Amino acid sequence: MSELRLSGISKVYPNGLRAVSDVDMDIADGELLVLVGPSGCGKSTLLRMIAGLEDITEGVIEIDGRVVNAESPRERDIAMVFQNYALYPHMTVRKNIGYSLRLGRVPKNEATQRIEDTAAMLELSDLLDRKPPALSGGQRQRVAMGRAIVRSPAAFLMDEPLSNLDARLRVQMRAEIIRLQRNLGTTTVYVTHDQVEAMTMGSRVAVLRDGLLQQVDSPQVLYDHPDNLFVAAFIGSPSMNLYQGHIESTSTAARVVFGAHSFPLPDQWTQRDGSGGDDGQEVIVGIRPEWLVEQTRDNTDLPSLRVRVELVESLGSELVAHTTIDAVSVESDTPELAEGHVADSGGGAACLARLSPRSRVAVGETIELAIDHPSVHLFDAETERSLRPGRDR
Amino acid sequence: MVFLAPATVIYSVFMVYPLLDSLRRSFFDDDGNFAGLDNYNTLFGNPTFADRFWDALGHNFQFFAFHMVLQNPIGLLLAVLLTVQSVRGLNIYRTIVFLPTTLSVVIVGFVWRLILSPIWGVTETLGIDTPLLGESRTVLPTLSLISVWQWVGIPMIFFYAVLIAIPKDLIEASRVDGAGSWQVFRDITFPLILPMLGIISILTYIGNFNAFDLIYQVKGVVAGPDFASDIMGTFFYRTFFGASGTTGSPAMGATVASVMFLIILVGVLIYMFGWQRRVTTYEL
Amino acid sequence: MNTATSAPAPPNRISPTKRRIHFGRWGVHAVLLSYSMLALGPTLLIIMNSLKSRRAIFDDAFSLPTADTFDLVGYDTVLNGSSFDVYFRNSFIVTVASVLLVVFFSAMAAFALAEYDFKGNTLLALYLAIGIMIPIRLGTVSILKLMVSLSLINTLWALILVYTAMGLPLGVFLMTQFMRQVPRELKSAARVDGANEYRVFGLVLPLVRPGMAAVAVFTMLPVWNDLWFPLILAPAENTRTVTLGASAFLGQFERNWNALLAALTLAMVPIILLYVIFSRQFLRGLTEGAIK
Numbered sequence: 001m002s003e004l005r006l007s008g009i010s011k012v013y014p015n016g017l018r019a020v021s022d023v024d025m026d027i028a029d030g031e032l033l034v035l036v037g038p039s040g041c042g043k044s045t046l047l048r049m050i051a052g053l054e055d056i057t058e059g060v061i062e063i064d065g066r067v068v069n070a071e072s073p074r075e076r077d078i079a080m081v082f083q084n085y086a087l088y089p090h091m092t093v094r095k096n097i098g099y100s101l102r103l104g105r106v107p108k109n110e111a112t113q114r115i116e117d118t119a120a121m122l123e124l125s126d127l128l129d130r131k132p133p134a135l136s137g138g139q140r141q142r143v144a145m146g147r148a149i150v151r152s153p154a155a156f157l158m159d160e161p162l163s164n165l166d167a168r169l170r171v172q173m174r175a176e177i178i179r180l181q182r183n184l185g186t187t188t189v190y191v192t193h194d195q196v197e198a199m200t201m202g203s204r205v206a207v208l209r210d211g212l213l214q215q216v217d218s219p220q221v222l223y224d225h226p227d228n229l230f231v232a233a234f235i236g237s238p239s240m241n242l243y244q245g246h247i248e249s250t251s252t253a254a255r256v257v258f259g260a261h262s263f264p265l266p267d268q269w270t271q272r273d274g275s276g277g278d279d280g281q282e283v284i285v286g287i288r289p290e291w292l293v294e295q296t297r298d299n300t301d302l303p304s305l306r307v308r309v310e311l312v313e314s315l316g317s318e319l320v321a322h323t324t325i326d327a328v329s330v331e332s333d334t335p336e337l338a339e340g341h342v343a344d345s346g347g348g349a350a351c352l353a354r355l356s357p358r359s360r361v362a363v364g365e366t367i368e369l370a371i372d373h374p375s376v377h378l379f380d381a382e383t384e385r386s387l388r389p390g391r392d393r
Numbered sequence: 394m395v396f397l398a399p400a401t402v403i404y405s406v407f408m409v410y411p412l413l414d415s416l417r418r419s420f421f422d423d424d425g426n427f428a429g430l431d432n433y434n435t436l437f438g439n440p441t442f443a444d445r446f447w448d449a450l451g452h453n454f455q456f457f458a459f460h461m462v463l464q465n466p467i468g469l470l471l472a473v474l475l476t477v478q479s480v481r482g483l484n485i486y487r488t489i490v491f492l493p494t495t496l497s498v499v500i501v502g503f504v505w506r507l508i509l510s511p512i513w514g515v516t517e518t519l520g521i522d523t524p525l526l527g528e529s530r531t532v533l534p535t536l537s538l539i540s541v542w543q544w545v546g547i548p549m550i551f552f553y554a555v556l557i558a559i560p561k562d563l564i565e566a567s568r569v570d571g572a573g574s575w576q577v578f579r580d581i582t583f584p585l586i587l588p589m590l591g592i593i594s595i596l597t598y599i600g601n602f603n604a605f606d607l608i609y610q611v612k613g614v615v616a617g618p619d620f621a622s623d624i625m626g627t628f629f630y631r632t633f634f635g636a637s638g639t640t641g642s643p644a645m646g647a648t649v650a651s652v653m654f655l656i657i658l659v660g661v662l663i664y665m666f667g668w669q670r671r672v673t674t675y676e677l
Numbered sequence: 678m679n680t681a682t683s684a685p686a687p688p689n690r691i692s693p694t695k696r697r698i699h700f701g702r703w704g705v706h707a708v709l710l711s712y713s714m715l716a717l718g719p720t721l722l723i724i725m726n727s728l729k730s731r732r733a734i735f736d737d738a739f740s741l742p743t744a745d746t747f748d749l750v751g752y753d754t755v756l757n758g759s760s761f762d763v764y765f766r767n768s769f770i771v772t773v774a775s776v777l778l779v780v781f782f783s784a785m786a787a788f789a790l791a792e793y794d795f796k797g798n799t800l801l802a803l804y805l806a807i808g809i810m811i812p813i814r815l816g817t818v819s820i821l822k823l824m825v826s827l828s829l830i831n832t833l834w835a836l837i838l839v840y841t842a843m844g845l846p847l848g849v850f851l852m853t854q855f856m857r858q859v860p861r862e863l864k865s866a867a868r869v870d871g872a873n874e875y876r877v878f879g880l881v882l883p884l885v886r887p888g889m890a891a892v893a894v895f896t897m898l899p900v901w902n903d904l905w906f907p908l909i910l911a912p913a914e915n916t917r918t919v920t921l922g923a924s925a926f927l928g929q930f931e932r933n934w935n936a937l938l939a940a941l942t943l944a945m946v947p948i949i950l951l952y953v954i955f956s957r958q959f960l961r962g963l964t965e966g967a968i969k
Contacts, residue, residue, distance in 0.1 A: 073568045088567070089585070399786075401786065407820065407841070489713040493716050499924045657815075
């Protein structure tokens with residue numbers, strides 16, 4: 001039952017590599033905070049600094065107001081679940097779970113009781129005398145959880161604990177971790193590179209990139225109001241379509257122009273005096289695939305985009321159309337964002353659309369897609385920061 | 394099976410056949426007549442042989458004890474230090490510590506013979522005033538220490554290999570569980586390298602009963618003074634080829650070899666059934 | 678200054694734990710450094726003194742050679758009175774030939790043992806592995822008779838054959854472990870593409886290169902340094918290996934310390950240089966072999 005406070009945390013390796021830069025973060029008592037970012041973004045390093053496995057170059061970590069920078073892992077009272085579970089192969093499940101209690105000189109009776117309670121909670125009671133090599137992946141994962149839970153520590157740290165499980169088990173364990181965390185009410189920091197996992201698990205999600213904290217907020221806010229281009233592109237699957245554009249502004253109206261397309265700058269963006277953004281300002285236009293719909297008689301009031309259908313994937317519940325559009329797309333510098341995109345071909349930039357399964361688009365066709373333009377994100381081309389005016393909190 | 398032929402043939406002709414033939418010869422005299430257990434009776438009954446044999450065997454076990462007590466723990470300690478995380482420049486130490494192991498026993502023997510020679514005076518400077526290699530009381534321990542000095546690289550590199558194979562996660566998990574350095578070693582590292590300890594012990598045992606070169610180089614084939622540094626290897630060589638005054642006998646040589654074979658076999662069996670059965674190797 | 682005392686202490690001051698970590702780090706260095714000195718000391722002492730005059734060797738063994746005490750007389754004696762070049766050539770031929778034969782033959786045998794499921798597979802593997810536990814020296818009596826009857830006494834072939842036999846058990850054992858790690862799909866794919874067994878073997882070899890390196894390293898050391906078999910099987914002047922040659926040569930100069938020190942230095946330095954240059958590969962080979 002504790003709160004964690006990170007102030008100005010940096011990690012610089014002896015070779016000069018800066019893994020984490022000036023991270024400030026408060027994690028409330030009982031909160032489940034997810035740290036997400038592409039691989040190599042420093043999220044695991046940050047977690048390991050909280051655990052005491054990595055020296056802190058700059059900044060202060062506090063647990064319940066106590067500075068723990070110089071404390072060894074054992075003094076911090078923190079439990080960690082590792083990606084590969086890190087179960088001791090020569091110890092039985094019972095001993096694996098009870099190891100920390102043994103080291104902490106917990107009286108034998110109490111230790112036995114706590115091990116058995118934990119095992120019962122995780123449905124491991126029948127496996128207590130087995131050794132890890134004789135367990136399945138899911139069972140090992142539970143033992144790793146048990147090892148953390150039995151201590152009733154100040155906080156749980158979880159480093160991609162589900163990434164070694166198959167997809168079905170992962171979804172199941174995800175729910176189970178959420179349930180356990182809620183019941184125990186233990187402050188938890190959960191690291192993952194999977195934004196879907198981050199969105200489904202975290203009460204708040206912290207997005208990290210190149211060691212810099214990009215945004216910390218609830219999943220919905222991250223989705224609706226990303227602070228910058230990176231967060232916008234990272235959150236959401238399939239990820240956002242991004243195009244180079246600019247603003248054309250006259251005394252009466254302002255339009256966003258990209259490639260051969262344009263739409264009026266939505267009302268809430270125009271400034272009080274009626275004019276829009278600055279004329280000629282370079283922007284990046286972000287359109288989520290789910291904001292594109294087939295143009296029908298009902299939505300002719302919406303601006304439309306003319307695209308050419310290259311490939312159609314039918315997922316049953318929806319239909320993902322890979323299309324090309326006459327515009328210049330913005331290269332994303334994050335490799336994980338590239339997947340799922342059709343590379344720009346001679347015909348223009350790739351544009352992904354999630355359409356209703358009943359839509360009848362055919363490959364090779366040129367169609368009009370309506371765009372729910374007030375939802376569109378605009379980013380400053382230079383700073384990559386969101387141009388959306390102050391949002392209501 | 395073209396693939397198996399060369400290895401099997403060379404191995405059989407130049408290793409298995411000679412070993413078996415040696416065993417056979419131990420039951421024949423030097424002229425090729427069947428002699429039953431006569432050679433063994435001579436070895437254990439005739440004082441000129443028996444005294445030397447028991448001496449050499451005793452010395453050999455002392456030699457082995459020195460290696461077990463010093464070489465392997467020092468090797469383990471060095472390996473543990475070499476795998477400490479977050480200390481830099483360890484590769485240089487690793488290279489240096491292994492260096493004596495690459496030198497030939499002849500060189501090592503001579504280097505130490507010169508250094509410990511009372512004529513040079515190096516020992517005097519170091520505060521040693523006995524001729525360590527010249528007195529029967531000190532010669533065997535000194536030779537053992539030289540051997541330990543030379544071969545410590547082997548257990549070091551073997552332990553090093555298993556230590557770096559232990560996933561970092563396991564060590565970190567135990568630290569987060571609250572273990573200090575010593576507890577990590579006692580509870581996690583040591584149990585995981587236990588199988589290697591067995592392998593190194595049996596290799597040391599076999600190697601020590603195979604030892605010959607160092608003693609031959611430093612003390613000659615009579616393993617002086619007064620046979621105080623005689624071990625099975627030198628005893629075998631003398632019995633086979635003879636030395637100063639005695640004539641050699643292939644049959645007796647084969648007999649000694651057969652007894653050594655038996656001693657090694659006992660060690661190997663103890664290892665296989667007394668140790669290996671009980672110690673599990675964990676897939677890491 | 679007095680006013681500053683009221684300011685709160687900086688939160689990330691170094692606590693006792695931090696200091697303990699640093700002490701540990703220095704402790705590690707201290708222990709390893711002292712052992713390194715113990716490992717290097719004797720060698721350095723010999724090399725250092727081999728460059729000094731006889732007087733200086735005895736007067737002050739621990740000082741570096743100076744302009745006054747510098748003297749190469751030992752090297753003169755050694756280089757004029759020995760055939761170290763022949764010994765080196767012999768050792769080189771024997772070591773390289775044995776290592777090549779061991780590596781190649783054990784790779785072949787291991788390929789068969791790991792790849793084909795024939796009757797007696799396990800038995801044969803066991804038969805070949807027994808040799809790891811039994812020193813070949815115990816068969817010396819019969820090996821000598823055998824070499825005599827094959828007229829191989831005082832030839833390098835005698836040594837090469839014995840060392841190959843000696844290295845094979847461990848070689849086959851190690852290579853089998855490495856061969857088992859080669860993905861089955863790869864071999865199947867090659868066969869489907871029409872490769873015969875020799876081709877498949879040729880395809881697998883580059884994939885087990887770490888294994889071959891490990892076997893080479895494990896074979897090399899005992900062969901190069903062996904005194905026993907050269908002494909018994911090839912003691913003639915023209916077939917002596919460095920180890921035997923040095924042993925005999927050093928014996929002649931019992932009283933000439935300059936020559937002794939120079940000879941030892943000459944025998945050591947090439948090995949040390951080779952080792953230092955290849956230590957990375959060499960130790961990696963040992964390390965990879967050791968955990969199989």
